[in-house]
Amino acid sequence: MTIPLIEFRNVTKRFGDTTVLDGIDMQVYEGQITVIIGKSGTGKTVLLKHVIGLLEPDSGTILFKGRPVSDMSKKEKKTFYRQFSYMFQGNAMFDSMTVLDNVALPLHETTRLKKKAVFTKAMARIRQVELGEVADKYPSELSGGMQKRAALARALVTDPKIVLFDEPTTGQDPIRKNAILSMIAQSKRKFGFSAIVISHEIPDILFISDRVIMLWEGKVAFQGTWLEMQRQKLPMAAEYLASLEGFEDQLTGLMSKQMFRSRYKSELASLPGIKSMVIVVFSVELDLITEKLGAEAAVRVISRLGEFISSQLDGVGGFSTRQQRDHILTVFPQLEYEEVVQLLDKFTAVLQGRPLHDIQVQALEEAESDNCFNIVVYAGIAELASSEPLEEVFHKAAANQKVIAQFRCDEIGG
Amino acid sequence: MDSKTFSHPLIGHQKHGNGSPVWQRPFANLGAKVIRMVTDLGASALFLLKTFVLIFRPKQISAIITQVYHIGAKSSGIVLMVGLFTGMVMGLQMYYALVTYGSEAALGSAVALSLVRELGPVLTAVMITARAGSAMTAEIGIQRISEQIDALQTMGINPVKYLISPRLAASVISFPILTAFFDLIGLAGGFLTGVVLLGLNPGVYFYRVCDSLTGSDVTGGFVKAIVFAVLVSTICTFQGFFCHTHSESRGAHSVSIATTSAVVLSCVWILVADYVVTSFLM
Numbered sequence: 001m002t003i004p005l006i007e008f009r010n011v012t013k014r015f016g017d018t019t020v021l022d023g024i025d026m027q028v029y030e031g032q033i034t035v036i037i038g039k040s041g042t043g044k045t046v047l048l049k050h051v052i053g054l055l056e057p058d059s060g061t062i063l064f065k066g067r068p069v070s071d072m073s074k075k076e077k078k079t080f081y082r083q084f085s086y087m088f089q090g091n092a093m094f095d096s097m098t099v100l101d102n103v104a105l106p107l108h109e110t111t112r113l114k115k116k117a118v119f120t121k122a123m124a125r126i127r128q129v130e131l132g133e134v135a136d137k138y139p140s141e142l143s144g145g146m147q148k149r150a151a152l153a154r155a156l157v158t159d160p161k162i163v164l165f166d167e168p169t170t171g172q173d174p175i176r177k178n179a180i181l182s183m184i185a186q187s188k189r190k191f192g193f194s195a196i197v198i199s200h201e202i203p204d205i206l207f208i209s210d211r212v213i214m215l216w217e218g219k220v221a222f223q224g225t226w227l228e229m230q231r232q233k234l235p236m237a238a239e240y241l242a243s244l245e246g247f248e249d250q251l252t253g254l255m256s257k258q259m260f261r262s263r264y265k266s267e268l269a270s271l272p273g274i275k276s277m278v279i280v281v282f283s284v285e286l287d288l289i290t291e292k293l294g295a296e297a298a299v300r301v302i303s304r305l306g307e308f309i310s311s312q313l314d315g316v317g318g319f320s321t322r323q324q325r326d327h328i329l330t331v332f333p334q335l336e337y338e339e340v341v342q343l344l345d346k347f348t349a350v351l352q353g354r355p356l357h358d359i360q361v362q363a364l365e366e367a368e369s370d371n372c373f374n375i376v377v378y379a380g381i382a383e384l385a386s387s388e389p390l391e392e393v394f395h396k397a398a399a400n401q402k403v404i405a406q407f408r409c410d411e412i413g414g
Numbered sequence: 415m416d417s418k419t420f421s422h423p424l425i426g427h428q429k430h431g432n433g434s435p436v437w438q439r440p441f442a443n444l445g446a447k448v449i450r451m452v453t454d455l456g457a458s459a460l461f462l463l464k465t466f467v468l469i470f471r472p473k474q475i476s477a478i479i480t481q482v483y484h485i486g487a488k489s490s491g492i493v494l495m496v497g498l499f500t501g502m503v504m505g506l507q508m509y510y511a512l513v514t515y516g517s518e519a520a521l522g523s524a525v526a527l528s529l530v531r532e533l534g535p536v537l538t539a540v541m542i543t544a545r546a547g548s549a550m551t552a553e554i555g556i557q558r559i560s561e562q563i564d565a566l567q568t569m570g571i572n573p574v575k576y577l578i579s580p581r582l583a584a585s586v587i588s589f590p591i592l593t594a595f596f597d598l599i600g601l602a603g604g605f606l607t608g609v610v611l612l613g614l615n616p617g618v619y620f621y622r623v624c625d626s627l628t629g630s631d632v633t634g635g636f637v638k639a640i641v642f643a644v645l646v647s648t649i650c651t652f653q654g655f656f657c658h659t660h661s662e663s664r665g666a667h668s669v670s671i672a673t674t675s676a677v678v679l680s681c682v683w684i685l686v687a688d689y690v691v692t693s694f695l696m
Contacts, residue, residue: 053567054568109569
């Protein structure tokens with residue numbers, strides 16, 4: 001059995017008469033993104049501060065790779081906590097220092113790197129979060145969103161092994177919100193850190209999660225994967241997720257997953273004789289685009305693709321949602337399989353023309369680098385029997401995907 | 415991370431007296447206040463010890479120079495101005511007091527001894543407390559309530575080493591230098607009123623200044639300045655660093671309370687220490 005990287009055993013924390021954490025038992029595994037969700041005031045931040053040692057439990061044990069942190073010597077604790085980095089909810093930027101100095105601070109104070117190397121590394125991180133032009137400004141001169149990104153750069157500059165993010169996307173617009181989440185997911189893959197993220201960004205945060213822990217009134221209401229959470233149908237989880245999801249996916253303008261499910265159910269109910277529906281799964285290689293062009297450019301691609309799908313397919317009875325971070329699912333309740341194939345051909349012809357060109361141009365405008373990178377759009381079709389779970393057919397369609405449109409960046413301007 | 419850089423012993427403790435019967439509450443509150451005072455005193459001493467040790471860690475020189483600029487250089491204007499007028503007022507007052515007995519020639523001695531032994535170190539320390547000490551408390555307090563100090567800990571940076579030690583070292587450097595400036599400009603102030611305005615012989619004034627001052631007077635003044643530097647920087651940084659432990663206030667209000675307490679406590683302790691050090695030096 002895998003030993004958890006961090007484990008809480010019956011951890012309780014009280015402030016005065018208020019019990020904030022009430023016998024928390026939870027596990028965080030190495031190399032995963034663990035997302036902590038829950039209503040405001042349920043102790044998410046307090047829990048995170050216990051992980052990093054800013055708070056100590058009144059009772060219970062916190063273990064690191066099976067070993068109680070309380071049993072560690074001072075030196076061991078120091079080595080242990082050095083592996084962490086923490087991005088605070090309120091950013092905790094030093095307001096008397098410029099962004100560059102803020103990001104360089106941990107390197108300058110805790111490493112033996114030369115000043116030039118420190119600033120080069122800090123600048124690289126700042127550019128990664130698209131703040132290169134404001135590196136010499138003070139935090140008070142930046143917008144809330146920019147401050148968040150500066151804090152993100154500072155959290156990642158030391159290449160930590162475990163990163164704790166306390167609401168990293170609060171105050172960001174949908175594009176930037178998703179860009180930051182993409183950046184976290186990509187950095188995690190690139191540097192191999194484990195992450196614990198507190199977020200209310202449903203469903204975006206769940207797209208990048210490996211494991212979800214839900215806190216409810218100081219206790220762990222659920223822990224496991226997002227899929228398991230959906231399958232278990234916990235009333236409190238459903239209520240919480242529904243309250244945050246809204247009607248529309250902010251990034252693409254498509255239906256939220258919740259709205260999509262209701263529409264799907266109502267379509268099934270309104271067509272009692274229906275045996276099957278046709279679904280199409282569209283996708284782009286978001287991680288690859290992120291790597292080549294930057295997170296914001298990549299997020300814009302999926303955003304524009306979503307808008308295009310909505311404009312082309314809603315009119316013929318299709319309805320769509322972003323099923324995964326870079327996968328859009330469209331259901332055609334009233335069309336036959338062959339009709340959808342023909343429709344997809346027409347869709348591809350239009351997409352291959354001006355729209356994809358515009359998407360590519362905009363992505364390259366947003367790009368942090370001069371990389372010439374081709375954007376490829378994939379689509380897969382599958383038939384959904386009314387008795388089959390939608391998720392399974394989604395995976396079947398995703399497995400059937402092939403290239404439907406491709407735009408070479410060297411053709412821009414042609 | 416060196417998370418246990420320094421923690422206040424009362425962090426996490428409940429307010430006293432709330433659960434007691436009504437008639438016991440005044441005693442419980444009084445007891446709590448006494449416990450708080452004694453604990454603060456002990457915690458301050460440990461805080462000072464830790465701060466002192468961390469001065470000698472690497473990468474402190476530039477931070478100390480920066481703080482010398484903030485605490486010392488930036489306070490020099492106000493210290494020189496107060497020194498000048500103190501010397502002028504002393505020249506004026508003492509001249510008229512001495513002339514009654516026909517001993518106005520002793521003006522140089524009177525001004526020099528009172529400035530170098532007492533007024534120089536005390537008024538300089540009070541001025542620096544008002545200008546730089548309050549700023550130290552407010553700055554560190556804001557860093558505490560905006561989680562910047564927690565951020566330092568999570569980055570593996572010892573906040574006492576990074577924020578407090580340079581301020582202590584800079585105070586120990588700046589206080590004696592500013593005291594020397596205060597003494598010099600005060601003597602010039604006494605010269606202005608005694609010699610330029612009231613017509614005392616300049617040679618007599620300077621002769622009496624040089625004749626009456628001994629090496630131990632000057633050393634004693636500097637000893638006081640160093641003691642005051644340690645007291646003021648410890649009190650001001652301690653109040654800011656632990657502003658969040660005041661149970662009766664939160665957020666910005668806790669910073670304002672800490673700043674007021676820092677200035678008042680520093681001034682009181684300067685006078686108490688002045689008496690104690692003087693009694694040892696005499």
